[in-house]
Amino acid sequence: xxxxxxxxxxxxxxxxxxxxxxxxxxxxxxxxxxxxxxxxxxxxxxxxxxxxxxxxxxxxxxxxxxxxxxxxxxxxxxxxxxxxxxxxxxxxxxxxxxxxxx
Amino acid sequence: xxxxxxxxxxxxxxxxxxxxxxxxxxxxxxxxxxxxxxxxxxxxxxxxxxxxxxxxxxxxxxxxxxxxxxxxxxxxxxxxxxxxxxxxxxxxxxxxxxxxxxxxxxxxxxxxxxxxxxxxxxxxxxxxxxxxxxxxxxxxxxxxxxxxxxxxxxxxxxxxxxxxxxxxxxxxxxxxxxxxxxxxxxxxxxxxxxxxxxxxx
Numbered sequence: 533x534x535x536x537x538x539x540x541x542x543x544x545x546x547x548x549x550x551x552x553x554x555x556x557x558x559x560x561x562x563x564x565x566x567x568x569x570x571x572x573x574x575x576x577x578x579x580x581x582x583x584x585x586x587x588x589x590x591x592x593x594x595x596x597x598x599x600x601x602x603x604x605x606x607x608x609x610x611x612x613x614x615x616x617x618x619x620x621x622x623x624x625x626x627x628x629x630x631x632x633x634x
Numbered sequence: 635x636x637x638x639x640x641x642x643x644x645x646x647x648x649x650x651x652x653x654x655x656x657x658x659x660x661x662x663x664x665x666x667x668x669x670x671x672x673x674x675x676x677x678x679x680x681x682x683x684x685x686x687x688x689x690x691x692x693x694x695x696x697x698x699x700x701x702x703x704x705x706x707x708x709x710x711x712x713x714x715x716x717x718x719x720x721x722x723x724x725x726x727x728x729x730x731x732x733x734x735x736x737x738x739x740x741x742x743x744x745x746x747x748x749x750x751x752x753x754x755x756x757x758x759x760x761x762x763x764x765x766x767x768x769x770x771x772x773x774x775x776x777x778x779x780x781x782x783x784x785x786x787x788x789x790x791x792x793x794x795x796x797x798x799x800x801x802x803x804x805x806x807x808x809x810x811x812x813x814x815x816x817x818x819x820x821x822x823x824x825x826x827x828x829x830x831x832x833x834x835x
Contacts, residue, residue, distance in 0.1 A: 542654075544724045545717070554714035561710065565703050568833035580829035587825045595717045596818045597811075602655075605662050612666035616673045623677045624684065 543600040553594045560587050654808050661812045665819050668782075672823055675775050679830060682767045693768040694831065696761065698752055702832035705748050706824065712741030713821040716790075720814045726804040728797055735794040735810075738817065742787040749780055772831055779827060782820045789813045 564583040567576065593599040598609055648656075683690050719734030756762075756769075763773040793813040796802065802810055 542724075545721055547718055547721060550714055550717045550721070553717075554710065557710045557714075558707065561703070561706055564829055564833065565699070568699070568829070577834045580834050584826050584829050588822050591713060591818055591822050591825065595713050595821075596815055601658075601662075605659055608659065608662045608666060612669040612673075616669060616676070619670075619673050620677045620680050624680060627681050628684070 543597070545594065545597070549594065553590060557587055557590060560590075650806070657808050657812060658815075661815050665815065668819055668823075672775070672778065675771065675778065676826075676830075679771050679775070682771065686767065689766060690768055693766060694834070696756075696759070697772070697832050698755065699832050701748055701752050702828050705745050706828045708741050708745050708748070709821045709824050712738045712745075713818055715741070716814045716817045720807070720811050723797070723802050723807040723810045724804055728800065728802070731802070731810065732794060732797050735790055735797060739787055739790050739794065742783050742790070742817075745783055746780065746787075749776065775827055775831065779820070779823055782823070786813075786817045786820050789816055 560583050564580055567579050567583075570576075572579070592609065598606065601609075715734045715737045719731045719738065722728075722730035722734060761769055763770050790813050793809055796809065
């Protein structure tokens, strides 16, 4: 039973770390809002999605403590993302490769 | 030896550390299903955006970017106070935890108020969910997210009451942490909704 997890004295993140993470998130939000006012073509969506993903990763790693979780929790956190990619990817493939579009 | 003790307690008692790990594990599993719940709508967004790029470009301009940005800041701030609240209870500081939970809940309500004004503005311009595919997706995505904000507020209010009653301390803080995980997921989904709906066209 005790082979996995048994997270010795679970990690407690300091208040300071959270405030620094919050400042980082606010900076990233400012960047993404600023970029949205500038037209850089296709890169608008690329930058917006990249910044959103960095923000999401920071929230998951620090606010949600994923950084300090065991590998099983990591698996359960990442698996839905793989499913999501599959869901969106396959639906797009289906929709745009039909010989007789509905 | 474990077997005997298990029989006597009818399986209700578990090693607290093991129970903590399993609870958190279960919460992550649930959060995975939440991601998939939104996933269907994200897939619909991707397809219709690819099919009707002009519609998305034109109609996203009707959304109030400033209000969306304010709400993003409100949610990120509430996520920070929630995280601080979890650390506080892990250090046994109940008063600080209660205060942080209260601030988090108030931010959730502020988010709802801003959203109310946004929806009202749309309705007054005769924009409804059946106006177009874009607004259909907008109301579905933000509506489903709003529902999660309300559920989060309900969960955190319960956790707040229990914290004030002294149910949690540095040895046992699982419900505070799980409530926190839920709230962070609500924030996480908004982190994607904001640029997808308000910023890019």
